[in-house]
Amino acid sequence: MIQAKKLGHLVLNVRDAGKSKEFYTRTLGLKVAHEDTERGTVFLSFGKEHHDLALFQLATGEPPNAAQPGLHHMAWQLGSFEELQAAYRELKAMGVSVEATITSC
Amino acid sequence: MLNVRDAAKSKDFYTRTLGLQVAHEDTERGTVFLSFGKEHHDLALFQMARGEPPNAAQPGLHHMAWQLGSFEELQAAYRELKAMGVSVEATIEHNVTRSVYFPDPDGNRVELYCDMVEDGFETMRTVGPRRDPLDLGEER
Numbered sequence: 001m002i003q004a005k006k007l008g009h010l011v012l013n014v015r016d017a018g019k020s021k022e023f024y025t026r027t028l029g030l031k032v033a034h035e036d037t038e039r040g041t042v043f044l045s046f047g048k049e050h051h052d053l054a055l056f057q058l059a060t061g062e063p064p065n066a067a068q069p070g071l072h073h074m075a076w077q078l079g080s081f082e083e084l085q086a087a088y089r090e091l092k093a094m095g096v097s098v099e100a101t102i103t104s105c
Numbered sequence: 106m107l108n109v110r111d112a113a114k115s116k117d118f119y120t121r122t123l124g125l126q127v128a129h130e131d132t133e134r135g136t137v138f139l140s141f142g143k144e145h146h147d148l149a150l151f152q153m154a155r156g157e158p159p160n161a162a163q164p165g166l167h168h169m170a171w172q173l174g175s176f177e178e179l180q181a182a183y184r185e186l187k188a189m190g191v192s193v194e195a196t197i198e199h200n201v202t203r204s205v206y207f208p209d210p211d212g213n214r215v216e217l218y219c220d221m222v223e224d225g226f227e228t229m230r231t232v233g234p235r236r237d238p239l240d241l242g243e244e245r
Contacts, residue, residue: 002182003124007147008172008218015164033229043229050201050225050234054167061162069154069211071166072106 009051010074017042017057024053026094028076107213112137112152114210119148121189122207122215123171158212168206168214179203179219183241186217198239200232201225205241 014020021042024030030044033051040057043050064070078084091098109115116137119125125139128146135152138145159165173179183205186193194214195206202218209215222228 001124002122002173002185002217003178004141004171004173004217006141006172008170010169011167013161013164013167033226034233036233041234043234045226045229047226048224050220050222050229056167058167059162059164061160061164064159064163064165065156066108067154067156068159068163069108069110069156070159070213072108072149072151072153075106 009049009053011054011056013059014055014057015059017055020055024055027091027096028053106149106151107209107211108154109150109152109211110154111210112150115150118210119150122186122191122209122217123148154211166213168216170202170204170216170218173217173219176203176219179205179217180241182217196239196241198237200235201228203239205239 012020017040018037021032021035021044024044025032029046030053031047032042033045034043035041042055044053044055045051078087088098088101107115112135113132116127116130116139119139120127124141125148126142127137128140129138130136137150139148139150140146173182183193183196186205186207191207193205193207195204197204197206199218199221201222202220204216204218206214206216
């Protein structure tokens with residue numbers, strides 16, 4: 001039986017690797033592990049893994065519509081509710097448009 | 106969290122290919138929450154899609170990668186995937202991982218990998234990513 005341990009990393013097909021790198025380092029605290037501006041690839045890490053998120057600049061088209069299968073969302077864990085509150089304030093200050101805030105369970 | 110066309114089919118696929126267990130399922134709403142047994146969910150499936158998978162020019166998920174414990178586990182997983190009839194797209198020897206790639210029922214690319222270095226972050230910073238073909242042998 002196949003038994004994976006955990007989700008190791010995600011790779012996103014992006015339209016502008018520089019812009020996405022800027023976004024994910026600011027909103028998640030990821031650091032650049034490796035970047036190749038010619039190939040349009042950025043590998044981001046929290047400082048331990050080779051990458052937790054990578055960005056491949058391969059996309060030129062429109063985002064998938066709601067009827068298309070694929071990524072619905074990805075979720076990144078913070079350490080506490082206080083950190084979530086602070087992150088919320090920082091996102092607002094950055095001008096990020098927060099879509100929803102939900103309490104689950 | 107994936108937007109899928111057939112939650113039951115995807116549930117079957119992900120429980121078999123990753124070893125995830127069902128934490129919660131609502132067949133009426135078409136939602137399945139899957140977990141390795143600790144988290145509320147490691148992967149969830151929302152059956153809301155009915156269209157075609159994104160084409161290569163559309164931004165979005167390129168692939169998601171799930172970690173195995175060792176190269177032996179990767180070799181065993183490769184054999185099991187073949188036995189299940191999963192069409193393995195590629196097997197790659199990266200300097201930081203050994204990896205097997207295959208598509209899910211909606212065409213999302215899934216990677217199973219094992220780590221090859223202790224300090225992946227340092228390797229990426231100093232050497233960068235490398236890739237070569239990986240021979241897992243015993244093609245069936």
